[in-house]
């Protein structure tokens with residue numbers, strides 16, 4: 315048996331690659347978290363979960379480490395400031411946090427707090443987000459960028475925020491919004507500084523490529539940009555046009571695409587400046603990607619550049635264009651949401667049970683009258699070896715076909731069919747084993763790797779906690795948080811608790827072209843087995859939904875204070891059944907009343923004894939105030 319150690323586990327699960335030093339495996343074989351990359355202190359996640367359970371906080375538990383946000387902001391701003399200093403760029407950079415990425419109050423407040431040294435601002439994309447942002451940005455210097463479509467109320471609110479002294483920039487996403495601001499100005503005399511979002515011909519790369527380009531939903535086409543400049547000139551309002559914005563989509567995987575977009579946007583900046591637009595800010599939008607996968611594969615879950623390379627490219631290219639054209643370098647803004655938040659939260663869940671997707675068996679007791687194809691098939695199991703596995707596979711396929719025909723014609727009973735299925739699956743499992751060790755794996759077996767696997771039922775809802783895994787096949791790192799000193803021997807497929815056949819994780823991180831299995835350990839029924847789902851801080855926390863009425867999980871915020879020392883700075887209890895039923899307009903009081911009436915009837919009819927009725931009622935009421943996930 316080959317040796318197994320922590321280094322191998324780390325390599326298998328790509329912990330160093332996606333974990334960036336925030337996550338590591340300790341000597342006990344447990345996964346640990348740090349608040350800064352390779353920082354001095356780590357917290358053992360298994361110990362944390364044990365201690366949370368001792369406090370009666372049961373999985374699934376969302377763990378938030380706000381200090382990671384601090385580290386991410388400081389890295390982002392640090393890289394831009396480094397580039398500004400290296401290239402002697404003549405204007406500053408301010409990071410913006412687009413709150414759509416995670417609107418949770420603690421995240422936005424942490425961003426503002428940790429972002430103070432770097433002048434961090436906020437971006438709002440809707441009326442609700444704007445109302446939150448306006449109240450939270452108490453420092454009038456904090457830039458506020460308003461993207462998204464704007465109605466008259468939005469326009470009024472922005473104008474008033476400008477009047478009260480806020481550093482606010484509404485970004486014109488479609489031409490009619492410009493007319494709304496002009497109209498409002500004519501009525502009130504208030505005109506905020508304006509931004510224009512341009513539609514670039516350059517499209518992003520990866521999953522969100524289609525959100526950019528000339529047919530993208532947002533931004534002005536070039537003729538509309540010209541019309542906007544003319545119109546503002548005509549109204550003597552051009553001096554309000556201060557900002558140019560673009561966004562080519564989230565998680566841009568290729569640096570060449572970013573370079574191309576920067577060049578195109580920079581050229582627009584120059585040309586608009588030449589036409590008299592007094593642009594002072596360039597907002598390069600979001601799109602800065604993160605590596606969810608840690609492999610060298612070219613997928614939308616990986617990126618091929620570093621944050622410093624990104625910052626260098628932004629600063630260098632814009633400077634080059636401005637110097638060439640003798641215009642002042644703009645203040646740079648970026649709206650990097652995914653980059654800032656992805657690592658800061660993780661979900662820990664337990665495997666509630668396991669099963670076999672395709673049952674296998676090694677011991678077959680053939681009936682005396684077994685048909686010959688079945689006998690031959692079972693014989694293959696004891697005779698299969700490295701030298702004949704392909705031939706054995708062909709034979710098994712043939713016998714299976716024959717036996718299926720016999721079943722259809724009524725010559726094979728259910729016992730016979732069950733035995734055939736088990737024997738076939740057992741052969742396939744062996745064929746795959748031999749093929750893996752074969753230097754020249756036959757091409758026809760390539761597709762077979764989706765054969766037998768172990769189903770791991772995880773105590774969570776994909777739709778609530780990992781919506782992008784369901785909606786867009788986003789890959790997230792999933793790893794056991796303990797037992798990493800042991801070699802994982804199972805090829806698992808993780809499924810959730812919902813009764814939806816889409817509640818299954820179909821792709822995992824890994825180096826292969828496709829990674830349909832997650833290596834996990836054999837679960838000991840006497841011991842809990844925990845897996846962590848990582849990098850869920852961006853988009854997942856607020857996109858999730860109530861499918862099958864699985865609600866919000868418990869959420870615990872920790873501050874790391876020393877080696878295995880932490881403070882729980884906030885605990886938010888997950889939804890109870892009562893809560894989720896309330897969201898869909900049920901009244902618990904009413905449901906309890908209805909249930910009691912029916913239970914009384916069952917007592918009257920003699921279906922339930924008095925004791926049973928009391929027990930049933932107790933259970934019903936307790937269930938109402940319990941967690942929506944499995945409890946033990």
Ligand SMILES: Cc1ncc(COP(=O)(O)O)c(C=O)c1O
Pocket residue numbers: 412415437461561563564565599600601602649650651652653852
């Ligand atoms: C206008 C705008 N800015 C910023 C972002 C955040 O992007 P990301 O999370 O990729 O940084 C988005 C999201 O797609 C967006 O639409």
